[in-house]
Amino acid sequence: MSWERDTDWTGTLKSNLPDLSVIDPHKGQPELESYLDYYQYNISRTAAYRCGLVNTDRSSVFVQILTPPNPQGTVLLVHGYMDHSGGLSTTVNGFLEQNYEVVSVDLPGHGLSDGDRGAIRDFSHYVDAIRSGWEAAADYRAQGPVFGLGHSTGGAVLFHGVSENVIQLEALMMAGPLYHPYQWKWVRLLLPVASRWITRKKRRFKQNSKDERYHQFLKHDPLQVQELPTSWLMALTEWQKDILSCSNVKVPVYLLQGTKDTTVQWQENVDFFSDKCDDLQVALFEGAGHQLLNEKKPIRELVFDRIETFMTMTVRDQRQLPAEKTGD
Numbered sequence: 001m002s003w004e005r006d007t008d009w010t011g012t013l014k015s016n017l018p019d020l021s022v023i024d025p026h027k028g029q030p031e032l033e034s035y036l037d038y039y040q041y042n043i044s045r046t047a048a049y050r051c052g053l054v055n056t057d058r059s060s061v062f063v064q065i066l067t068p069p070n071p072q073g074t075v076l077l078v079h080g081y082m083d084h085s086g087g088l089s090t091t092v093n094g095f096l097e098q099n100y101e102v103v104s105v106d107l108p109g110h111g112l113s114d115g116d117r118g119a120i121r122d123f124s125h126y127v128d129a130i131r132s133g134w135e136a137a138a139d140y141r142a143q144g145p146v147f148g149l150g151h152s153t154g155g156a157v158l159f160h161g162v163s164e165n166v167i168q169l170e171a172l173m174m175a176g177p178l179y180h181p182y183q184w185k186w187v188r189l190l191l192p193v194a195s196r197w198i199t200r201k202k203r204r205f206k207q208n209s210k211d212e213r214y215h216q217f218l219k220h221d222p223l224q225v226q227e228l229p230t231s232w233l234m235a236l237t238e239w240q241k242d243i244l245s246c247s248n249v250k251v252p253v254y255l256l257q258g259t260k261d262t263t264v265q266w267q268e269n270v271d272f273f274s275d276k277c278d279d280l281q282v283a284l285f286e287g288a289g290h291q292l293l294n295e296k297k298p299i300r301e302l303v304f305d306r307i308e309t310f311m312t313m314t315v316r317d318q319r320q321l322p323a324e325k326t327g328d
Contacts, residue, residue, distance in 0.1 A: 006034065006038075007038065007222045008034070009030075009031040009032075009034035009035050009038070010222045010223070012031050013031040013032060013034075013035055013112070014053075014112050016029065016031060016032075017032075017051065017052050017053050017062070017112070018032075018050075018051065018052050019052045020050050020051070020052040020054070020063060020065065020136060020137065020139075020140060021050075021140075022050065022052070023048050023049070023050060024048065024049050024050075025049075025050070025051065026043070026049060032051070035086070036049075038086070039086035039087075039089040040089055040090075040093075041066070041086075041089050041092060041093065042092075042093040042096055042097075043066075045068055045093070045096040045097065046066050046067055046068055046096065047067055047068060047069040048065075048067045049064075049065070049066055049067070050064070050065040050067075050140055051063065051064040051065070053112075053113075053114070054132055054133050054136040055132075056108075056128055056129050056132040056133075057128060057132075058108070058115075058125055058128070058129075059108045059113065059114040059115045059129070060113065060114045061105055061106055061107070061108060061113040061114070061129045061132065061133050062085070062105070062106040062111055062112035062113045063103065063104070063105050063106075063133040063136060063137055064085060064102075064103070064104045065101070065102075065103050065137050065140055065141065066092060066096060066101065066102045066104075067101045067140075067142055068096045068099050068100070068101065069099070070099060071099055071100060071101040071142040071144060072098075072099050072100060072144055072145075073100050073101070073142070073144035073145040073146065073147065073311070073315070074100065074101040074102070074103060074141055074142055074144060074145075074146050074147070075095050075100050075101070075102050075103070075146075075147050075148070075149055076103050076104075076105075076130075076134055076146065076147070076148045076149070076158070076167070076169070077091065077092065077095075077102055077103065077104040077105075077148075077149050077150075077154075078104070078105060078107070078130060078148070078149070078150040078151070078154030078155070078157055078158055079104075079106070079107065079110070079111075079150075079151055079154050080150075080151040080152030080153050080154050080155075080176075080178075081107075081110075081118070081152060081153040081178070081225075081232075082110070082118055082203065082224060082225035082228075083110065083111075083151070083152075083224065083225075084106045084107075084110045084111025084112070084223045084224070085104035085105070085106050085111055086111065086221075086223060087218075087221065087223075087224075087294070088104070088151065088293055088294075090293070090294060090300070091149070091293045091304070092104065094304050098308055100147075100311075101141065101142045103133075103134065103137045103141060105129065105130050105133035105134070107126055107129060107130075107153070107154070107157070108120065108125060108126065108129050109225070110223075110225060111223050112223070113129070116229070117225050117226070117227065118225035118227060118228060118229055118232060119229040119231055119232055120231075120232055120235050121231070121235060122235055122238070122239075123156075123157070123160070123235055123236065123238070123239035123242070124239075124242075126153070126157045127157055127160050127161045127164070127166065127167075130157055130158065130161055130167065131161060131166045131167055134167060145170040145171075145311075145314075145315050145318070146168070146169050146170055147169060147170060147171050147172070147173060147311055147314075148162070148167070148169045148171075148172045148173065149172075149173040149174075149175070149307070150172075150173075150174055150175070150177065151174075151175045151176060151291075151292070151293055152175070152176050152177065152178050152263065152264065152290065153178045155173075155174030155175060155176070155177030155178065156174075156177050156178040156179065156239075156243075158172055158174070159172065159174060159177065159243075159249060159253075159273070159276075160239075160242075160243055160246060162249050162251065163243075163246040163247045163248070163249050163276070164246065164247070165247075169251055170251065170252075170314060170315070170318065171251050171252040171253070171254070171310070171311070171314045172249065172251060172252070172253045172254070173253075173254045173255075173256065173307055173310065173311075174253065174254070174255050174256070174273070175256045175257075175292045175293055175303070176256070176257055176258060176261055176263065176264055176266065176290050176291075176292055177255060177264070177269060177273060178236075178264055178269070179240065179243075179264070179265075179268065179269040179272045179273070180240075180264065180265040180268050180269055180272075181236070181263065181264055181265065182261075182262050182263055182264055182265055183265070184265055200227040200228065200229050200230070201227065201228045201230070202226070202227055202228075203224075203225065203226050203227055203228055205218050205219050206262065206263070207289070208261075208262070208263055208289040208290040208291045209289050209290075209291035209294050209295050209296070210287075210288075210289065210295060210296040210299070211291075211294060211295060211296045211297070211300075214291065214294045243276075246276070248276055248277065248278050249276060249277045249278065250278045250279065251279070252279045252281070252310075252314050252317075253273070253277040253279060253280045253281070254280075254281050254283065254306075254307070254310045255270065255273055255277075255280060255281070255282045255283070256283050256285065256292055256303055256306065256307070257269075257270060257282065257283070257284055257285065257292070258284075258285045258287070258288030258289050258290060258292050258295070258299075259284055259285065259286050259287060259288065260287055260288060260289050261288070261289055261290045262289070262290070263289075263290035264290065270282055281310070283306050285299055285302065285303060287299075288303075
């Protein structure tokens with residue numbers, strides 16, 4: 001990715017977004033073409049590109065559908081907190097190269113979606129937004145198996161949606177999924193007092209990837225959330241109570257985790273998801289930070305290779321399942 005690019009498109013793009021029914025709208029809209037160019041989406045690998053704002057019960061969310069020629073399946077991709085879909089364009093391009101269609105959704109308050117930047121009253125609003133965006137894309141999605149891939153908060157949201165059976169997937173993949181943030185015990189103790197005096201805190205861009213180019217991109221990306229509302233942490237506290245009682249996820253789950261992650265309390269989180277998933281595989285990546293999908297190239301390529309293998313094996317295993325017998 002490169003951040004030394006023109007960002008004039010940020011002022012007018014959102015008010016001129018097309019409907020999902022329009023194919024390749026970027027060809028007639030310079031602002032949209034600039035957005036795709038800035039985040040280096042490999043549109044040349046698509047047979048069709050669609051995007052637009054989808055209305056939900058509470059806000060409008062930005063949805064993209066990138067369809068390669070002859071797709072072998074679809075990936076529902078959800079970014080992490082303070083990020084947006086453009087920050088995962090390298091992952092999108094990787095799926096396109098493997099002939100997987102990608103449907104991405106910007107969470108409320110993120111990217112090109114509506115909402116107070118980085119704020120949420122209830123994490124269920126995230127689940128509702130993903131469900132609405134996914135359902136709106138249904139008329140335009142390709143046939144074939146459907147996988148979910150969520151990074152951090154995106155992984156937690158997809159997990160919750162699958163557990164409540166409002167999002168149906170063949171398998172779920174989570175990279176550095178959120179449950180407890182890093183040093184959560186101390187944050188939780190201080191939060192009730194701090195929230196009385198501090199409503200927002202300026203974001204500090206931690207070195208959560210060994211890819212220095214990506215780190216510089218984060219600090220200059222015009223769509224990154226710049227402040228942390230304490231109300232988000234309060235909503236996270238309530239969500240943690242809710243998810244404790246949610247149903248176990250029965251589809252295959254692949255949890256990918258860096259061992260140098262200082263954004264989430266990853267050991268505790270792996271234990272939590274191990275209890276809540278009936279069919280879980282865990283892959284640890286030595287020395288990798290929280291931004292597993294945007295790590296330095298050798299780690300990033302290994303991560304994607306593991307993801308691709310998991311998807312291939314999941315499809316193979318499901319095809320080999322015996323058909324259910326029916327009575328006469």
